[in-house]
Amino acid sequence: xxDNLSERLxxxxxxxxxxGALSEADVEAALREVRRALLEADVALDVAxxxxxxxxxxxxxxxxxxxxTPGQMVVxxxxxxxxxxxxxxxxxxxxxxxxxxxxMMVGLQGxxxxxxxxxxxxRLTDQQKRKVLMASLDTRRPAxxxxxxxxxxxxxxxxxxxxAGQTPVQIATRAQTAARLGGYDVVLLDTAGRLTLDDxxxxxxxxVRRAAAPHxxxxxxxxxxxxxxxxxxxxxxxxxxxxxxxxxxxDGDGRGGAALSMRAVTGKPIKLxxxxxxxxxxxxFYPQRIADRILGMGDIVSLVEKAAATIDAEKAxxxxxxxxxxxxxxxxxxxxxxxxxxxxxxxxxxxMLPGIAKIKNQLAERNLDEKVLKRQMxxxxxxxxxxxxxxxxxxxxxxxxxxxxxxxRPEDINRLLKMHRTMADVMKAMGRTSGGAKRGPMAxxxxxxxxxxxxxxxxxxAELAKKMPDGLPPGLPGAPAPPPKMPGASTxxxxxxxxxxxxxxFPSxxxxxxKKK
Amino acid sequence: MDxxxxxxxxxxxxxxxxxxxxxxxxxxxxxxxxxxxxDLVTMRRxxxxxxxxxxxxxxxxDLGLDTSHRxxxxxxxxxxxxxxxxxxxxxxxxxEVEKALAPVAQPLVIDATKRPxxxLVAGVNGxxxxxxxxxxxxKLRAEGRSVMLAAGDTFRAAAIEQLKIWSERSGAAFxxxxxxxxxxxxxxxxxTAARQRGSDVLLIDTAGRLQNRAxxxxxxxxxxxxxxxxxxxxxxxxxxVLDATVGQNALSQVExxxxxxxxxxxxxxxxxxxxxxxxxxxxxAKFAVPVHFIGVGESIDDLSPFSARDFxxxxxxxxx
Numbered sequence: 001x002x003d004n005l006s007e008r009l010x011x012x013x014x015x016x017x018x019x020g021a022l023s024e025a026d027v028e029a030a031l032r033e034v035r036r037a038l039l040e041a042d043v044a045l046d047v048a049x050x051x052x053x054x055x056x057x058x059x060x061x062x063x064x065x066x067x068x069t070p071g072q073m074v075v076x077x078x079x080x081x082x083x084x085x086x087x088x089x090x091x092x093x094x095x096x097x098x099x100x101x102x103x104m105m106v107g108l109q110g111x112x113x114x115x116x117x118x119x120x121x122x123r124l125t126d127q128q129k130r131k132v133l134m135a136s137l138d139t140r141r142p143a144x145x146x147x148x149x150x151x152x153x154x155x156x157x158x159x160x161x162x163x164a165g166q167t168p169v170q171i172a173t174r175a176q177t178a179a180r181l182g183g184y185d186v187v188l189l190d191t192a193g194r195l196t197l198d199d200x201x202x203x204x205x206x207x208v209r210r211a212a213a214p215h216x217x218x219x220x221x222x223x224x225x226x227x228x229x230x231x232x233x234x235x236x237x238x239x240x241x242x243x244x245x246x247x248x249x250x251d252g253d254g255r256g257g258a259a260l261s262m263r264a265v266t267g268k269p270i271k272l273x274x275x276x277x278x279x280x281x282x283x284x285f286y287p288q289r290i291a292d293r294i295l296g297m298g299d300i301v302s303l304v305e306k307a308a309a310t311i312d313a314e315k316a317x318x319x320x321x322x323x324x325x326x327x328x329x330x331x332x333x334x335x336x337x338x339x340x341x342x343x344x345x346x347x348x349x350x351x352m353l354p355g356i357a358k359i360k361n362q363l364a365e366r367n368l369d370e371k372v373l374k375r376q377m378x379x380x381x382x383x384x385x386x387x388x389x390x391x392x393x394x395x396x397x398x399x400x401x402x403x404x405x406x407x408x409r410p411e412d413i414n415r416l417l418k419m420h421r422t423m424a425d426v427m428k429a430m431g432r433t434s435g436g437a438k439r440g441p442m443a444x445x446x447x448x449x450x451x452x453x454x455x456x457x458x459x460x461x462a463e464l465a466k467k468m469p470d471g472l473p474p475g476l477p478g479a480p481a482p483p484p485k486m487p488g489a490s491t492x493x494x495x496x497x498x499x500x501x502x503x504x505x506f507p508s509x510x511x512x513x514x515k516k517k
Numbered sequence: 518m519d520x521x522x523x524x525x526x527x528x529x530x531x532x533x534x535x536x537x538x539x540x541x542x543x544x545x546x547x548x549x550x551x552x553x554x555x556d557l558v559t560m561r562r563x564x565x566x567x568x569x570x571x572x573x574x575x576x577x578x579d580l581g582l583d584t585s586h587r588x589x590x591x592x593x594x595x596x597x598x599x600x601x602x603x604x605x606x607x608x609x610x611x612x613e614v615e616k617a618l619a620p621v622a623q624p625l626v627i628d629a630t631k632r633p634x635x636x637l638v639a640g641v642n643g644x645x646x647x648x649x650x651x652x653x654x655x656k657l658r659a660e661g662r663s664v665m666l667a668a669g670d671t672f673r674a675a676a677i678e679q680l681k682i683w684s685e686r687s688g689a690a691f692x693x694x695x696x697x698x699x700x701x702x703x704x705x706x707x708x709t710a711a712r713q714r715g716s717d718v719l720l721i722d723t724a725g726r727l728q729n730r731a732x733x734x735x736x737x738x739x740x741x742x743x744x745x746x747x748x749x750x751x752x753x754x755x756x757x758v759l760d761a762t763v764g765q766n767a768l769s770q771v772e773x774x775x776x777x778x779x780x781x782x783x784x785x786x787x788x789x790x791x792x793x794x795x796x797x798x799x800x801x802a803k804f805a806v807p808v809h810f811i812g813v814g815e816s817i818d819d820l821s822p823f824s825a826r827d828f829x830x831x832x833x834x835x836x837x
Contacts, residue, residue: 036582042764045576109787110643110760114674140815142682147675150696154674195790222643226579226764228792235791249642253729253769277642277672 043257086287091269100179107220109193112248118151119282130185135160135175137168138192225258233262248274330388378406578795615829622825623807633711633719635751640758642725645786651683652820662717667707668693672724728773761794786812
């Protein structure tokens with residue numbers, strides 16, 4: 001979601017990065033653009049103002065004038081300021097209290113409270129092995145309580161039985177009693193959605209807060225919220241003394257300025273972000289990373305973490321070993337494709353890579369959707385085991401059969417084979433040269449993902465972005481063949497084609513996506 | 518997260534506090550009153566300082582930078598020489614906003630020759646589609662039409678139950694498949710059933726979807742294709758439901774939904790909160806899609822026809 005903002009700031013700061021000296025006028029001009037970008041990203045007016053003012057005070061000063069690369073300095077100052085505004089470090093949900101720990105969810109109607117409640121319940125159950133009870137206090141919206149019960153069944157978390165006619169406070173009390181008797185660790189209270197002006201509902205929520213004495217009071221808010229974000233965050237914080245914020249719909253294409261606004265006006269940390277419709281699509285919020293991402297430095301840490309959680313370590317080790325030996329066959333490629341799909345497919349994956357916003361837009365333009373992965377897997381599925389092991393035996397008639405079997409055309413099969421060959425070659429090469437450091441399965445995984453080396457500097461990122469302005473890397477899986485004359489194609493990082501997302505070749509174009517901190 | 522980060526916070530602590538206080542102080546001032554242009558208390562000319570304040574107020578109401586600048590530019594052209602009161606300033610702003618909105622303030626016209634008149638309702642998650650359908654059904658029923666509701670949101674837990682309750686409240690017929698079923702299949706059945714029963718209006722609910730999710734937009738297009746199989750002219754109206762709190766992302770929502778399924782009208786919900794929904798002004802300028810209704814409350818009657826004048830006056834902070 002933050003792509004647009006990072007594009008904007010990249011565009012503005014690129015100019016500064018390339019210039020030697022930096023005058024006060026330069027800073028002024030850049031900051032006007034920063035302010036504009038922030039407002040277009042729905043950052044609240046006063047927050048945007050305070051933000052740019054702060055950056056200006058830091059930027060127009062001795063350290064900038066004296067520093068060797070002033071543009072770099074401004075990038076750093078904007079970055080630091082973003083991190084500071086978003087909160088310096090990640091703050092996960094705090095369960096450090098006597099059980100049952102009560103977590104109360106509040107928010108406007110339609111912000112995604114109920115879904116978020118279920119997501120948090122699932123996360124606490126699966127990842128932290130807590131015994132969780134959910135209770136809906138929404139006595140207003142038709143079928144709200146049923147919705148939570150259904151979600152509870154889907155994620156395998158208990159919900160408090162519905163008793164008609166009880167008030168929210170009564171339900172909350174009953175939930176706590178049930179949790180105490182049932183030996184639950186955590187009780188999640190999903191309250192009714194409300195409008196900021198609705199005094200009665202606010203009072204009701206305040207009553208619940210008093211009666212249930214929750215350890216966490218989380219405001220669930222839509223990342224697409226406009227200028228009103230400040231009003232709603234302040235209103236909820238004043239009435240209910242929040243302990244944190246959960247931002248939903250961060251997978252939309254909104255620019256997410258609401259994150260900055262709400263953090264700034266309440267001073268309360270953003271604890272979690274909702275990243276999709278599936279019930280495991282919720283992640284910790286790392287201000288540092290989001291600030292990096294806003295500046296186009298990529299969200300490498302999340303990517304590695306996501307990969308580590310999704311990819312079966314054993315399979316990865318096996319593939320890595322094969323890679324090293326140069327025996328990477330189509331069955332292995334299929335496994336990789338499947339894992340990619342699991343990690344959120346091309347778009348999900350690419351969103352996390354630095355400097356990738358441009359490519360992503362090109363992908364969108366070319367309608368490269370997730371189907372490509374499926375289609376490629378279908379092709380491999382239509383082969384015999386022997387063909388998967390020895391793709392060389394695939395001649396025209398076999399290709400026609402496979403095309404018919406997978407509902408594709410022989411060209412698609414050729415493209416897949418070419419991609420596989422390039423990948424296999426690079427992997428072989430990497431297997432030979434990557435020696436040195438570690439050789440464990442994780443090192444293999446890291447290599448596969450194309451990590452190793454140090455963080456790229458913004459200049460390097462800009463360099464990379466410059467290299468791929470005009471077209472898709474030619475070999476990107478399943479992308480329509482590039483038009484014959486593509487000006488930028490020859491300057492593309494030569495190895496990018498291997499990237500069925502996980503680009504073993506990516507490193508060559510990207511001087512080392514660091515293991516980062 | 519790591520040591521250096523913690524240090525930064527500590528050293529910046531004192532400085533930061535000052536900034537917070539200034540910021541929150543400023544924010545309190547700007548919104549303690551709900552109207553947008555309430556700080557203009559003295560008699561003044563429409564000089565640059567006042568125009569800047571108006572610009573800020575419009576940005577705060579989500580009109581966006583460009584729209585706000587354009588309105589302010591229009592105001593400055595017609596510069597008022599004499600000193601005018603705050604209320605007059607607001608009236609001038611309201612008039613300018615109204616000018617932008619008037620062309621899109623159009624009622625939803627149900628063409629009685631088309632039976633059933635098929636209305637598809639779409640929008641991002643949580644914008645208020647199901648509730649809007651419930652209220653709209655009640656309105657149409659009150660006009661004496663027979664209405665059928667189709668529970669096309671087969672994804673969200675309990676969405677079907679929610680719509681069913683609305684159908685009971687409004688006295689509309691109701692058709693649903695089980696949760697998780699194919700929405701297009703349900704829609705086919707719904708159109709067929711509405712024809713057989715001779716319903717005047719068929720309202721089709723759909724699952725909320727973010728507009729940047731290509732596969733979900735495909736699914737919505739499929740629903741439209743299925744409707745067209747039965748009635749080539751249908752859907753006769755495609756309503757996009759927008760949440761008043763939404764910011765500049767509404768531009769993307771309208772653009773993509775319009776491109777995908779030909780949105781014919783907008784409904785803005787939740788205008789009873791603090792959000793002013795100024796993005797409608799930007800939308801009117803950019804897409805000129807009619808705005809039919811606004812949702813102003815939780816009860817069944819709280820769906821009002823969109824009035825450019827009232828809306829503009831609310832944005833400017835005038836009592837209507």
